[in-house]
Amino acid sequence: MSDLSRRNFLAHGATAAGAVVVVGQLGNGSASAASPKAGAEPAFFGGEPVASEPFVVYIRDAARGEVAVLRGEEEIVYTDRALVGRLQRAMRRAAW
């Protein structure tokens, strides 16, 4: 998976059952790929990119569309059913 960009991962990537883990870099312009729809967007994703450091995203509860972002010592949970749906479809398409 190392040759995939994070955007590609989101579009075509793979996931384990019930939880998706994405390791990425904020601050390199790719944050928008994970941005939820307007209205559900937490401050974490808004405005300027945050410091460039690894972060982890996982689907906490697929049925509810709950996504947790782990960055630094923080965990931010928000709802993005569309993102979760895309990842689930990607998982189904993946030739695992």
Next chain:
Amino acid sequence: MSSHREAPEISKDPVADSTDVYAFVSPDRPDTVTLISNYIPLEDPAGGPNFFEFGDDVLYRILVDNDGDGKADITYEFRFYTVVENPATFLYNTGQILTIDSPSWNRKQFYSVTRISKGKRGRMKTVVLGSDLPCPPCNIGPRSTPNYANLGNSAINELPGDIKVFAGQRLDGFYVDLGSIFDLGALRPFQNLHLLNMPGAAEGVDALRSFNVHSIAIQIPIDQLTGGGTKETDPMSSNAVIGVYASASRRKAQVRDDHEHMHQSGPYMQVSRLGNPLFNEVVVPMGDKDRWNKLSPDQDHKFARYVAQPELAKLLPVLYPGVFPNLAAYTADRADLLAILLTGIPAGIVAGFQNFSGATQADLLRLNVAIPPAASQNILGILGGDLAGYPNGRRVQDDVTTIELRAIAGATIKLVDPGYTPDGAAALISDGTGGPAVLDGTKPPTNVSYLDTFPYLDHPKSGYDTVPLNVGAL
């Protein structure tokens, strides 16, 4: 053991495994309290070339509840980092380590201390008390660490606020006959009375006598810990009681990428905690131990039923037939143990003493800071008439195994149920690790040594000098 490898999950993560917690009024500085939390159980002193150290990825905490709600009001956080002087060698040290900053010591560890407390209007106040504080090296042997006492003592750091702190390897001060106790609850002094009896009484064997641990010790003026912010002198004051526990936490996520990097992110999640010795070890059943480690003490009402009807109290009459008839017949909830372990002992039970912190059930080491250090210490603590010992906090020498065995065997029921007559054995039962001296509680066991001054736990045994336990039996 007190809490060495006490739960399935944490037993696989030694650097985060809290083994013992101590809290006592410092005998040589009675205006201060010393708090100690040990980690990394059963360190074989010869365990090189990668000798033991704290986890750089573990957040260590010592927490103090001073208002009785089972939640921390004051937290001391300890974070470590490691510096490798020369990555091109496999050696821990490339020559003698004569000073704590010796260039011959290849793998040094440093840490920071942060105090977090409730500030005005409930906001948390964070103060970094010290950073880049050095740990001592492990005790390797007479060639590598020829004057270990100097190395160890030079790692005692002074912090603002008249605080002392130490973090590093120590001799494990806890003593217990693990080999016998975990062999179906056998106690060597009484093994001839066991269901599967063996002939003759024998002295206990301290299974920890040749092992080290890693200790975090901090000595703090009392008025920085109490709810009233004063050095309490009245033992009956509610502000005289503090509740102490320790924990270790790991980041919520850890990912190994394809570039030999490991990413850790997210909040720290508690993976280990410890208040009263042996609580999670022998009171909480196997299926709940990992869960217990993850929760805050204010959630301990969920485990109160295990204290009220302890499994060990039911096992003793079975394992020692005819020895505990009164205990076997006692079916009421154990109000004595609920008080000792979960709320503290209220006033009126033990003359001149209380360490009651309120109705909230929480496994905390409760220390009444207004009780001065004992002029003549009894390692059986309050059971031995010494109000400065366990379960009033816990001193490094206290024989907590014997104290808790006797309490569970019924020695303390009479405190809350005057109609109960303890079995004669309840006042005698012991694992015998102190030899004859432990029977009257007046001396610590002969095979454990301590220091008279901070950090009180003795310098660690060296790898070269330590003879493996079973050599004599071969």
